[in-house]
Amino acid sequence: MSLSPARVFAALNAVRPPERSWPVLGKAVVVGGSVAGLLAARVLSDHAESVVILDRDDLHAPGGRPGVPQGTQLHALLPGGFLQLEQLFPGFREQALAQGAVEAPPAARRSYLDGRRKVVVPDDADSLAGSRPLLEGLIRQQVLRLPNVKTVTARATGLVVDGAVTTGVRFDVDGMSGVESGDLVVDAMGRSSRLSDWLEQAGWERPVTRRMTVHLNYATALFRRREADPDLTVVMALHTPRVASDVAGAAFFAIEDGRWMAMMAGYGDNRPGRTAEDFVRRLREQFPPEFGEVAGSELLGDVQTYRHADSRRREFAALQRFPAGLISVGDAVASFNPVYGQGMTAAALHAACLSTYLRSGPDLRVPARQFLALQKVVVDAAWSMSTSADLALPHVDGPYPRGYRLSSWVSRQIVTATVTDVPTARRFNDVVSMRAHPRSLATPGVVLGALRANLRAR
Ligand SMILES: Cc1cc2nc3c(=O)[nH]c(=O)nc-3n(C[C@H](O)[C@H](O)[C@H](O)COP(=O)(O)OP(=O)(O)OC[C@H]3O[C@@H](n4cnc5c(N)ncnc54)[C@H](O)[C@@H]3O)c2cc1C
Known part of the structure; x- marks a missing residue:
């Protein structure tokens, strides 16, 4: 009997790492060492003798990095994602707080919808606030300390497929090429993943890519925070299309090193907050008073902007022909309008799909259909949430x-x-x-x- 999507989703949310290692494969190669790749590597470390994470950036270098250009923008860790991280890395909360992340329990979060303050749900789950490099760095530290995980700094350039089975990844370092062999290859190369091209080049079907154009313009700025322990640590204000505003929303979070991180976003030709002056003025004039207080603080550095063209998903589960020993996770499969903050939490749920799949004792010489079916439940859910809200935007015209x-x-x-x-x-x-x-x-x-x-x- 097959379970309903809602029950699959609930089961994935409840996945915990096994109490002892549960080997089902020799070596796994994860291409892309950002959040989705790291979380997949964490799961694989319980089921593989060794795990290699291959990234074009040096993952041991501190701070932000070019391979994750969205890293300068405000990133919300949804309470669901925070719970997943605590399940994967017991003690995550304490380590995050020790490194400067800021607690965001329900009472410290405030939301506005079209200028109306929303009720607080007192028993809602907790969350944490911190910059994207801090959150990713915390996950990376936990994963890279696992004894059977190592990293390789190289740019992946293609797949090695033997018959119907993926056996490795081609890579390039300083003009020298090589192959990293493995029993399972995980594509975690983000929304610009080249896996579809590689499949086609190797004579396989290319997944259909579905897109919903959103043309979102983000702007993020940092401000000095005077209070060490502010009462409010996460404040958001959304404008629906019913409100005549060229700003779709704004938010500010308390983050590490005594700073506020604030963002605002607009759609289409609206690019609010591109200059420091515009950013500060709009926070003061177009949002509730808390935003004005942040805007009155010292601005640190420049405003960072980012344009996000579309939500997109690649339909791997629909492929008739797909090689064994290969899966894709995170934004490489589906990336959404970032306003809803789903990306890292979706990546954690993809890791839960991988854990469930590997625990079933799969035959890795056949395509990972069970994994693809589980992942489709997660992608469908996240896609329906983000696209149903986006369809209400005046410049979005379907489907x-x-x-x-x-x-x-x-x-x-x-x-x-x-x-x-x-x-x-x-x-x-x-x-x-x-x-x-x-x-x-x-x-x-x-x-x-x-x-x-x-x-x-x-
Ligand atoms: C503006 C913006 C705001 C966002 N806000 C939020 C938010 O509030 N909350 C949230 O949860 N998510 C948010 N997201 C989404 C979030 O950034 C991603 O979902 C998250 O990073 C997981 O992505 P990923 O690991 O799949 O891919 P990415 O983070 O894009 O990483 C891809 C990795 O693959 C590596 N790579 C790529 N190609 C190669 C190659 N050929 N060889 C080797 N390595 C390669 C890159 O170096 C990089 O490390 C936001 C995204 C954007 C754009």
């Missing part, structure tokens, strides 16, 4: 799924109710933070509760 008008009306009712109604906000937060499947919102109880809350609030 609209069947029943879109009704589903978007229901979503609007639920989102509106999250401003005033704790039970609806609790359910919604569980879904948005990827702890529960989106279908858990599509129940008569949730919809009626939202409608009643909206009537009461009128």
Whole structure:
């Protein structure tokens, strides 16, 4: 009997590392040592004799790096992702705090929707705030200290496939080429992954890439933080298309080294906050007073901008022909509108799919269909959450799924109710933070509760 997507999703959220090593393969090669690759390597370390992480950047160099250009932008660690990290790395919270990450329990988080302050869900899960390099660095430290994990600094250039089985990865270092052989190759090369090209070059099918154009413009700036322990550590304000504003939203987080990190975003031709003056002015004039207080602090460095063209997913699970010994994780499979902060948490759930697959004692000489099916549940869930919200944007023109008008009306009712109604906000937060499947919102109880809350609030 096959399980419903909601039950698969719940089971993936509950995956814990095995208590002792559970070998099913000799060597695994992970291409890409960012968040998705590192989390896959963590899981593989329980099931492989050795794990090699191959990245074009030197993973032992501190701080940000060119291979992750989005690293300068504000990154939210959703409560669901934080829970996953604590499961994979017991003691993660303490180590993160010791290195400067800032706690973000429900009472320290504040959200606004179209200028209205949302209720706090007191029993919501905790989260942490920190810069992207800090969060990635923490994960990297935990993974690179595992005795059977090592790194290679090289640019991967292609796959080695023997018959129907992937046996390694070609790479290039300073003009010299080589091959890293393995029993399982994991593509974690991010949204620009070349795996589709490599498959085609090796005579395999190329996965269809689905895109939803969003044209999102991000801007992030750092400010000095005067309070060592501020009451609020994560503050967000979203504007829906109902509000006439060229800013889609803004947020600020307390991060390490006594700083605030603030971001604002706009769609299409709207590029709010590109200069320091514009950034500070808009924080003061277009957002609630807390934003003005941050804007009144000393600005540290320049505003960093980033343009994100589309959400995209590669349909590996639909391929008729796919070589054995190969999987893809993280943004290489699906990357979403970053406004929803799903990327790192989705990568953690892909790692949970890998753990479940490897524990089933798979035959690595056949394609990893079980893994692909599990991962599809995660990708479908994250995709439906981000694209259903994006379809409401005026410059996004589909593709609209069947029943879109009704589903978007229901979503609007639920989102509106999250401003005033704790039970609806609790359910919604569980879904948005990827702890529960989106279908858990599509129940008569949730919809009626939202409608009643909206009537009461009128
Ligand atoms: C503006 C912006 C804001 C975001 N905000 C959030 C947020 O708030 N919360 C959140 O959870 N996520 C956010 N994300 C998404 C998040 O950055 C990613 O989901 C996350 O980094 C996981 O990505 P990844 O590891 O799959 O790929 P990436 O982080 O893109 O890393 C890919 C890795 O592959 C390596 N690589 C690529 N090609 C090769 C090659 N040929 N050979 C060797 N190495 C190679 C690169 O050097 C890099 O290390 C945001 C993204 C953007 C763009």
